[in-house]
Amino acid sequence: MLGNVIVGQSGGPTAVINSSLAGVYKTAKDLGAKKVYGMRHGIQGFLQKRIVDMDEKIRSDLDLELLKRTPSAFLGSCRYKLPDDISSNRELYDNIFEILKEYEITAFFYIGGNDSMDTIKKLSDYAILINSDIRFIGVPKTIDNDLAVTDHTPGFGSAAKYIASVTKEVIRDGLVYDVKNVSIIEIMGRNAGWLTGAAALAKCEDCEGVDLLYLPELPFDVDEFMKRIGELLEKKNNVVVAVSEGIKTAEGKYVFELTNHTEYVDAFGHKQLSGTARYLASIISEKYGCKTRPVELSSLQRCAGHLTSRVDITEAYQVGGSAVKAAYDGETGKVVILKRVSTDPYICTTDLYDVHKIANIEKKVPLEWITENGTYVSDKLVNYIRPLIQAELTPIMITGQPRHIVIDLEK
């Protein structure tokens, strides 16, 4: 029996994190949950009791459809890690369980990446410690696809589809003039190159594909890179390169740090990583005197609700629903994972996994999926990604723009 349940979203936004929220909400209602609460801005808002009744926010099936199609996090998100040292932070943990008690919560769902799975781990551990029977289930999402054990994470497929599609367009755009030019597309993924690898999908019947592709899994050699660009410019007009924002030299320095730009850090103390494409474009332009174009996909790649993968949106929904089903079945301390049964035809199911075995492990692109010289990826990566970008969920267009559902407008 599900009484009241609560759901939150955490970590970076994706185009489909709200589809998981829709899956949690709808399945919880279908399985008889009395109240489905949502926490604003994850566990951080929860601690301030910023808790909403989802029934007041999702009023119709149309709202639910809009929710699936709305990028970013409907409930708001946070970056907040619960303290590792539980014994000296019992007050905080007790506070969480008091709030849960106050709202008569029986199950807690948290949609997010590595940090969020860590939250599920700690809370389910603490529940055992204090003999609480509240169930805690993790719902993975991250465009970075860097979560262990699960075949892939919801959010990755749509970001990959966006990257593969706009890369095709950037290639067409670069061919417009009969002059030498180099485009450098900068793609998210600080440590894992899954998203940058998705640019390889641009190569198909009607497209040349990118010429070079650099993942953060291998060190980046600027001189070697410049040599390759020179060779390509001898042979063709339009050279297109995809680079991860996080590529580093053998000395461990980010490539964007090689520039003389003003640097700054964001509110979380992370160095702003963008600038890699701009730096590479500027040194190419200087050395070869050709037209160059840095193209930073920046936040567009994670919030492009207007071009999502239906496979991804559907799986995101299923993963949310399966989390509720698991709690209903009495599970706790688990995370829902995606299990690929077959790649061709693509068949994928959900499964449950012990959260202790998954949290805080970062999954990178296997080195054997990168070509030996480190400038491209193998078909294995392409075949792995391809099924995840299939089909579309058409946005609901109102007066020419994709319609979203918002919890409230910021004045």
Added chain:
Amino acid sequence: MLGNVIVGQSGGPTAVINSSLAGVYKTAKDLGAKKVYGMRHGIQGFLQKRIVDMDEKIRSDLDLELLKRTPSAFLGSCRYKLPDDISSNRELYDNIFEILKEYEITAFFYIGGNDSMDTIKKLSDYAILINSDIRFIGVPKTIDNDLAVTDHTPGFGSAAKYIASVTKEVIRDGLVYDVKNVSIIEIMGRNAGWLTGAAALAKCEDCEGVDLLYLPELPFDVDEFMKRIGELLEKKNNVVVAVSEGIKTAEGKYVFELTNHTEYVDAFGHKQLSGTARYLASIISEKYGCKTRPVELSSLQRCAGHLTSRVDITEAYQVGGSAVKAAYDGETGKVVILKRVSTDPYICTTDLYDVHKIANIEKKVPLEWITENGTYVSDKLVNYIRPLIQAELTPIMITGQPRHIVIDLEK
């Protein structure tokens, strides 16, 4: 009677310039043209006799549909201005007419912006001079919308729709954390602010819209800007600003030139304009210590074939077709323009205009359509743009990506 005709594309790529090409091709065939030739890379390729038979490239109605949906210029484009001084360049002009004679051309269509209309003007003038009855008709396109006389230019509507849509997504993305942050969206348009103005369309029932909007029509005051950002950050979390890449200080210096970045010029000697958003983001971050995000829409805004306006694509096709109809009717030295009959309901027709009265005049956003303090635009601009972004032409998706038609793949 149309015998053989030829068509070329010139200037920057757009998402719908190929729809105009489709309109020229189909209408020419329907009106009985024997051969429809295409010039590779505009007049520049024409001078090298890089001429193709369009029947060999467009083999079916499906190809025609793909052509409408393929961004960039199918035939390739150029930036080439015919010399003004005709009398001392008669050899060049004679050469053009010899090639036209060789291919038995009766009508010449050129799809492009201001420079292309200038080409039509010069060639039609020269035809009169040498008593040639070849007809020359201009087919306008430019995402910048800076062409005089025509209500708007094909290409603008789709770029505006893309900008309006992704601006909504960037705003949603910025609201995800409960922290102060400023996004600066940098939009194309060196001298005219039409595209930047399109960001104002993000404001609708489900979206807060951008907070500030700076067009290149007015000088940009950095101190004033910083003051406004400070005031906004006092009031709200998520501040979003749209700026034209071409904004300049009162002293006439580009804002991006205020930075200490390595600067470089492109192959045409134009200074690379991007960097405005990055510069503004860095000084905001420095002064207010908050998270900032520069988002450069760069070439994505002009090649986003995956999100086009059906109104725009249809009008682009009609403008191409009307050009052929005009030549069929014996017109020359004309450009097809769009005439807005009514805004609500939106009704628009094509008309013909003397190319001498249109070439080389740059149309900017009327100053009375910009708010007095220069930080936003009036409803007049929004109402002008809104009809142009309506409805979609769904891409033909193959294995998860929009399919294009290409004249040949670059090896």
